[in-house]
Amino acid sequence: MNAEPAVSEHRDSGAEKSIPKVRGQPLVKLPDDLYIPPDALEVFLETFEGPLDLLLYLIRKQNLDILDIPVSKITEQYMEYIQLMRELKLELAAEYLLMAAWLAEIKSRILLPRPPAAEEEPVDPRMALVRRLQEYERFKTAAETLEALPRVGRDLFLAQARPDVARSATPPPPPALRELLLALREALLRAELFARHTVAVEPLSVRSRMSRILERVERGPARFEELVDPAEGRAGVVVAFVALLELVKNGLLEVFQETAFAPLHVDRPRARECSPMEET
Amino acid sequence: MSETDIPPRETAGRIENVLEALLLAADGPLSLDQLHKLVGEEFGLSRRELRERLAQLAERYADDACELKEVASGWRIQIRPEYSAWVGRLWQDKPPRYSRALLETLALIVYRQPITRGEIEDVRGVSVSTNILRTLLDRGWVREVGHKEVPGRPALYGTTPQFLDDFNLKSLDQLPPLPEVKDLDQLEAALARLGQGAVPAQAAQEAVAQESAPEAPSAAVPPEATLH
Numbered sequence: 001m002n003a004e005p006a007v008s009e010h011r012d013s014g015a016e017k018s019i020p021k022v023r024g025q026p027l028v029k030l031p032d033d034l035y036i037p038p039d040a041l042e043v044f045l046e047t048f049e050g051p052l053d054l055l056l057y058l059i060r061k062q063n064l065d066i067l068d069i070p071v072s073k074i075t076e077q078y079m080e081y082i083q084l085m086r087e088l089k090l091e092l093a094a095e096y097l098l099m100a101a102w103l104a105e106i107k108s109r110i111l112l113p114r115p116p117a118a119e120e121e122p123v124d125p126r127m128a129l130v131r132r133l134q135e136y137e138r139f140k141t142a143a144e145t146l147e148a149l150p151r152v153g154r155d156l157f158l159a160q161a162r163p164d165v166a167r168s169a170t171p172p173p174p175p176a177l178r179e180l181l182l183a184l185r186e187a188l189l190r191a192e193l194f195a196r197h198t199v200a201v202e203p204l205s206v207r208s209r210m211s212r213i214l215e216r217v218e219r220g221p222a223r224f225e226e227l228v229d230p231a232e233g234r235a236g237v238v239v240a241f242v243a244l245l246e247l248v249k250n251g252l253l254e255v256f257q258e259t260a261f262a263p264l265h266v267d268r269p270r271a272r273e274c275s276p277m278e279e280t
Numbered sequence: 281m282s283e284t285d286i287p288p289r290e291t292a293g294r295i296e297n298v299l300e301a302l303l304l305a306a307d308g309p310l311s312l313d314q315l316h317k318l319v320g321e322e323f324g325l326s327r328r329e330l331r332e333r334l335a336q337l338a339e340r341y342a343d344d345a346c347e348l349k350e351v352a353s354g355w356r357i358q359i360r361p362e363y364s365a366w367v368g369r370l371w372q373d374k375p376p377r378y379s380r381a382l383l384e385t386l387a388l389i390v391y392r393q394p395i396t397r398g399e400i401e402d403v404r405g406v407s408v409s410t411n412i413l414r415t416l417l418d419r420g421w422v423r424e425v426g427h428k429e430v431p432g433r434p435a436l437y438g439t440t441p442q443f444l445d446d447f448n449l450k451s452l453d454q455l456p457p458l459p460e461v462k463d464l465d466q467l468e469a470a471l472a473r474l475g476q477g478a479v480p481a482q483a484a485q486e487a488v489a490q491e492s493a494p495e496a497p498s499a500a501v502p503p504e505a506t507l508h
Contacts, residue, residue: 047380049381049384049404050406051406052404052405052406053405093406093407095405095406095407099405132405136403136404136405138458138459138460139384139387139391139403139404139458140380140384141459142390142458142459143380143383143384145387145456145459146386146387146390147378149448150361150364150447151375151447151448152358152445152446152448153446155361155364156358156359156361156364156448157358157364158356158358158359159304159346159358160304160305160357161304161305162305162307163305
């Protein structure tokens with residue numbers, strides 16, 4: 001990441017002409033507070049991984065040694081960047097402000113004379129910062145090393161001759177409403193055959209039938225035919241069917257068909273959104 | 281079936297073929313344990329002999345586009361890295377690039393495991409986004425290995441065998457060591473200078489020694505990888 005514009009590109013080429021001129025004056029040395037267009041800045045400010053990263057950048061940019069940080073100079077520059085970030089309305093993480101406060105504290109502690117007879121061992125306030133910067137730099141480098149390691153899927157490919165085991169995980173498609181109605185028709189037709197024998201009309205409740213169907217399905221998937229009892233007659237079948245529809249509508253059950261024309265099965269819902277009813 | 285049923289010499293090539301077939305058909309690396317369970321008894325092979333067979337299979341791949349490689353979870357057959365660029369042409373989409381934030385977090389977990397989120401944040405100086413940890417967990421490179429017994433019981437993170445597999449490693453100590461703090465003498469001098477003599481040289485030296493001890497990742501390796 002190098003945000004410095006290419007002003008210095010041709011500086012070493014020797015020829016007088018190639019020395020860039022600013023307001024008629026040859027520019028032999030880059031200004032310390034090099035102006036970076038805000039647009040460019042916005043791009044590269046966001047690439048900092050936090051205040052430590054930004055500080056490291058400021059130190060490295062000037063070829064300074066971490067161990068010899070001129071705190072007041074770095075603090076000034078750091079604050080300039082923070083100010084810029086604010087002007088650009090970049091959302092400023094609290095960590096950046098915390099670091100700013102820390103830098104200011106270090107600076108003030110250096111400036112203030114220490115009472116000669118201080119009890120505690122005076123420690124250079126910069127030391128903690130130096131340690132943190134060094135520690136961070138180690139892992140920054142380690143991250144780069146990790147990134148450079150060969151990685152499966154990027155630089156390494158596995159040889160495989162895995163047999164394609166026919167075990168498709170795709171669930172069977174939900175049956176169309178037509179299938180459901182056909183199944184109803186079948187059941188009704190069969191119920192017709194028993195119609196004559198219905199003697200006592202048991203009060204049929206959709207609710208209680210819903211519970212019965214649910215109970216049955218708790219034990220495992222049921223065939224549609226199992227859930228309707230033709231012996232109950234037309235009304236019984238209708239109640240069962242309505243109860244089933246109600247359960248499916250409430251998402252408590254799911255109707256599915258393994259293949260076309262296969263028997264309809266009813267089961268507890270699997271992780272699937274569409275119910276046959278929604279298709280109509 | 282006993283050893284006498286199959287004379288070792290005649291079946292040598294066949295055993296290697298069987299091993300090769302298993303490794304090619306398997307979903308992932310096969311450990312020595314798994315291989316031994318699959319074929320050890322049949323061919324009357326001890327683990328050590330099985331390892332020898334694998335070495336011979338590896339030799340067979342010497343001039344091949346593929347190689348037999350032992351990683352953390354076991355053995356696998358992979359395309360030699362020098363052909364990766366060619367193989368990469370098969371696919372349009374590039375593998376995901378990971379952000380520096382993610383890689384730095386991963387580096388901290390790799391070299392400082394078990395480590396809490398807070399400890400990662402201490403070194404990096406920024407908060408670790410939940411997304412980063414989730415990506416690492418989802419990728420199977422990192423797992424929760426426990427909880428630190430401090431208030432809040434934060435989760436401790438460590439790397440997985442999958443991480444080693446994906447980075448082509450058998451164990452963590454194959455990783456390049458964590459870069460040391462540079463220029464020890466200079467550091468010492470600087471520390472002394474920073475302390476302006478206030479810090480006893482002894483303490484500074486100790487601090488330096490602590491900082492600079494070359495740090496190899498601890499050898500938290502799955503059992504398969506430590507068998508020899």
